[in-house]
Amino acid sequence: MRSALNPSPRPTARDAIIDAAIRLWSRNPGATFSEVALHAGVGRATLHRHFRNRDDLLTVLAEICIEETNEAVATAIDRSASASRQLQRMFEAVIPLGDRYSFLYRAEIGDEHTTAEYRRQLDRVGTLVGELKAEGAVAADVPTAWVVAQIDQLIWTAWNEVASGRVAAADAAYLATRTLLHGLGKEEQP
Amino acid sequence: MRSALNPSPRPTARDAIIDAAIRLWSRNPGATFSEVALHAGVGRATLHRHFRNRDDLLTVLAEICIEETNEAVATAIDRSASASRQLQRMFEAVIPLGDRYSFLYRAEIGDEHTTAEYRRQLDRVGTLVGELKAEGAVAADVPTAWVVAQIDQLIWTAWNEVASGRVAAADAAYLATRTLLHGLGKEEQP
DNA sequence: TGCAGATGATACGAGAGTGTCTCGTACGAT
DNA sequence: ATCGTACGAGACACTCTCGTATCATCTGCA
Numbered sequence: 521m522r523s524a525l526n527p528s529p530r531p532t533a534r535d536a537i538i539d540a541a542i543r544l545w546s547r548n549p550g551a552t553f554s555e556v557a558l559h560a561g562v563g564r565a566t567l568h569r570h571f572r573n574r575d576d577l578l579t580v581l582a583e584i585c586i587e588e589t590n591e592a593v594a595t596a597i598d599r600s601a602s603a604s605r606q607l608q609r610m611f612e613a614v615i616p617l618g619d620r621y622s623f624l625y626r627a628e629i630g631d632e633h634t635t636a637e638y639r640r641q642l643d644r645v646g647t648l649v650g651e652l653k654a655e656g657a658v659a660a661d662v663p664t665a666w667v668v669a670q671i672d673q674l675i676w677t678a679w680n681e682v683a684s685g686r687v688a689a690a691d692a693a694y695l696a697t698r699t700l701l702h703g704l705g706k707e708e709q710p
Numbered sequence: 711m712r713s714a715l716n717p718s719p720r721p722t723a724r725d726a727i728i729d730a731a732i733r734l735w736s737r738n739p740g741a742t743f744s745e746v747a748l749h750a751g752v753g754r755a756t757l758h759r760h761f762r763n764r765d766d767l768l769t770v771l772a773e774i775c776i777e778e779t780n781e782a783v784a785t786a787i788d789r790s791a792s793a794s795r796q797l798q799r800m801f802e803a804v805i806p807l808g809d810r811y812s813f814l815y816r817a818e819i820g821d822e823h824t825t826a827e828y829r830r831q832l833d834r835v836g837t838l839v840g841e842l843k844a845e846g847a848v849a850a851d852v853p854t855a856w857v858v859a860q861i862d863q864l865i866w867t868a869w870n871e872v873a874s875g876r877v878a879a880a881d882a883a884y885l886a887t888r889t890l891l892h893g894l895g896k897e898e899q900p
Numbered sequence: 901t902g903c904a905g906a907t908g909a910t911a912c913g914a915g916a917g918t919g920t921c922t923c924g925t926a927c928g929a930t
Numbered sequence: 931a932t933c934g935t936a937c938g939a940g941a942c943a944c945t946c947t948c949g950t951a952t953c954a955t956c957t958g959c960a
Contacts, residue, residue, distance in 0.1 A: 673864075
């Protein structure tokens with residue numbers, strides 16, 4: 521369970537808590553602090569030693585999520601590719617993360633820094649949308665806010681459909697891209 | 711506050727409660743039973759006289775929502791029109807209801823009858839998707855579940871974008887229909 | 901006038917969740 | 931061996947919410 525060598529300052533309990541919280545809250549967003557401690561194999565007091573509040577823990581999880589998402593996107597994106605290609609790669613990278621972070625979608629994060637970071641993510645998506653428009657992949661007359669909202673929704677919807685088994689995982693990113701760029705109308709030869 | 715003539719069996723308190731609950735929970739889904747009573751201008755005891763539980767009240771609201779949605783759709787839909795035209799009219803009818811019932815989207819309704827009714831609504835959407843496919847407005851190779859999920863999401867996303875002022879109310883239904891059927895790619899002459 | 905039903909105000913107890921504190925223990929470094 | 935740190939376990943008080951019970955009041959109606 522534990523790696524012997526760990527360069528980071530505090531290795532064990534904190535990580536176990538974070539892991540348990542993600543697992544547990546993914547299934548039951550209302551789960552108690554005590555339950556989190558239980559699933560982490562940790563005393564409730566210890567949990568409070570690491571995270572003052574439920575909000576505190578939630579905020580840390582949100583930050584981890586944002587960071588992990590940023591990394592996934594950065595790895596997947598190839599700046600030399602077309603914007604629409606980048607879009608699909610972004611979907612491919614991010615949709616699977618829904619499994620871990622779906623509960624954050626409904627959580628209300630009060631922390632300023634976190635919401636600011638989230639806003640920056642959306643801004644970056646907005647930039648991508650701008651490139652899509654410049655490239656002619658997205659019509660210029662559609663409000664950018666609408667496109668961004670669609671991309672955001674598509675990520676969660678795609679993950680949700682995959683998670684419930686109604687859509688194959690391999691198809692999800694393609695369907696999302698297609699839905700956004702071409703809609704679901706009858707395909708003319710692409 | 712109270713209208714003198716009221717044909718329905720129980721006119722005043724119950725309606726005030728329902729109204730207050732919708733208003734309040736739309737803004738704050740975690741609002742307390744006491745707060746609902748307060749905003750309804752009603753004693754907390756009275757609230758309990760009309761609705762045993764929070765769940766009880768929530769279930770009633772969900773049923774009202776479903777009923778209201780069904781009515782709106784039934785009024786808007788014109789069976790002689792094309793399926794894609796019906797789709798847009800459905801969007802037009804349902805998106806504004808988001809204002810009142812957005813909180814239900816995140817609520818967990820346990821009641822069997824209500825969830826069954828909700829499922830029937832989704833089934834009806836599924837039927838519409840079938841017609842869209844038959845009509846050639848939607849490609850046959852796209853999973854119906856995916857299309858239904860998209861329609862469901864589009865309703866909430868559209869309402870949300872309108873509510874936050876990022877998209878004009880008049881454009882919402884059009885954008886939703888266009889997004890679903892044609893995507894947001896550059897328009898070929900329609 | 902007098903009755904019945906609905907209501908408001910209030911109090912009460914139960915239960916859940918939370919935050920804090922203490923105590924004894926295990927482990928590693930010095 | 932000793933010290934410091936992190937830990938588990940448990941106790942405790944506090945708050946919040948809920949569901950119920952009680953009682954006085956108000957209203958409409960006979």
